[in-house]
Amino acid sequence: MRPPSPSIPEKEFLFHSLKESLRLDGRLAMEIRTPVLTFGAELGWVECALGKTRVLAQVEGKMVKPPPERPFEGLITIHSEISPMASTEYEPGRPSDEEVTITRMLDKVLKRSDAVDKESLCILAGQRVWHLRLTLHFLSDAGNMLDCACLAGMVALKHFRRPDVEVVGDEVTVHEPTERAPIPLAIHHTPFCFTFAFFHDPAIPPILDPTQLEQRLSAGLLSVALNPQRELCVLQKLGGVPLDTDEVVKIVNIAVEKARDLNSIVNVRLKEDWAVRKVEVR
């Protein structure tokens, strides 16, 4: 059962308070909810929470034979399915429009932007490559699941370390993590995704990181994926209100600032987590 659209008082109050630049959770218009990253015991297990939106990401690596057309490249696959666990809005089996959008966007941000060096995942050309499987579980939806999922996926890839492999001739030896320190993935850059919501009323400014109510009452979303080095990876806008070029440029400039902040948060958290982990190197 799809929940009905927000009630009239909710709609009127939200528009009224947004006009006074007040947001329901006390944030500024261009402020994201501070992400809370929790790492699991395994490498590559990350839970990312943006307010009450929570996404769990997990990376697993295994060795496979590469497809004959790309013998030197490793494989990355992303599995994401929104279950009714996230919100009553989603039904099992039938992918909703939002789910399709999120899946496509994740593919663009995490895979097609070449964040992970695929060639470094090659072990023995044409024989053995690493196959990374990124699984995303959408635990709870309080708006803006896309940004949360992208962040969770990216942090999981940065957190993951694969076992060290030694190749002598045609012989492949995999060293257990207890034997040799596992190796982090070669990551070219770290794209982050930011979603902005726009409204019909020109008096309401665009807002960053919309909550569920804001997202449902918005007249259009614009998702920008970029890295802290000002390299734009994806810009997605599926319908909604028309925007000026100036406005888009302004949005992108804001996103660059946010990407820098987010990158430092992520790096600090990764460093903290790595410091408490016991890694034996003989």
Added chain:
Amino acid sequence: MSATVLPGTTVPAQHVNLKLGPGLTQNSRTNDASPSIVTTRAGSLNHSSNGSKWWVESNSRRYVPAPQESVIGVIVQKVGDGFRVDIGSAHYASLDGLAFEGATKRNKPNLKIGCLVYARVSLAHKDMDPELECFDAQTRKAEGFGEVKGGFLVRCSLKMCRDLLDPKHFLLPLLGARFPLEAAVGMNGRVWVSAKVPKQIIAISRCIEAVDPDGGGMEEIDAKAFLGTLDV
């Protein structure tokens, strides 16, 4: 006194005038002389001092309608003379157009889709859709029920709703001491609030979220300090 129970636990409830509250059911076996009382959900088991009333207290987010509970619903559809109302349960509830104070065949309330109503569950049966009414069936007076206009709808956990209805709970008096406010608490995890300016409504909404045992779980002192930071 309370004990933690799991679903399926037999409860030693015995009284000549026994009343079972939420989370308990009577397990009537034909060959058994005295039917046993079994829990249907996990939580803490409570009973009144004389042992005539028993109930299980727990927190959840999904509402299961029970008769005589007041709820806040959203009109989703007009059906003939009545309305279909979303009250957060598994099925939509039906609200008859005549179940309002002063409503007659000629003079029925004109509620639009998306309106909020404060209503009471008049029928909750496991095999039927729940039914609502917006008046007291005996006196036919509104008693505060009916459409609520303006304000904002805050969603919280079911435990938080019950807490807000408790006159001894600190939150509403604490907020009321700062600024005048109106509130209608539904048992279905929805609280309608209204105040003079949006900032105050936002403050109420954030305080409810912060105190909610399912969210922040703040105590009175922390909530007071938190309210102080909100600048209202």
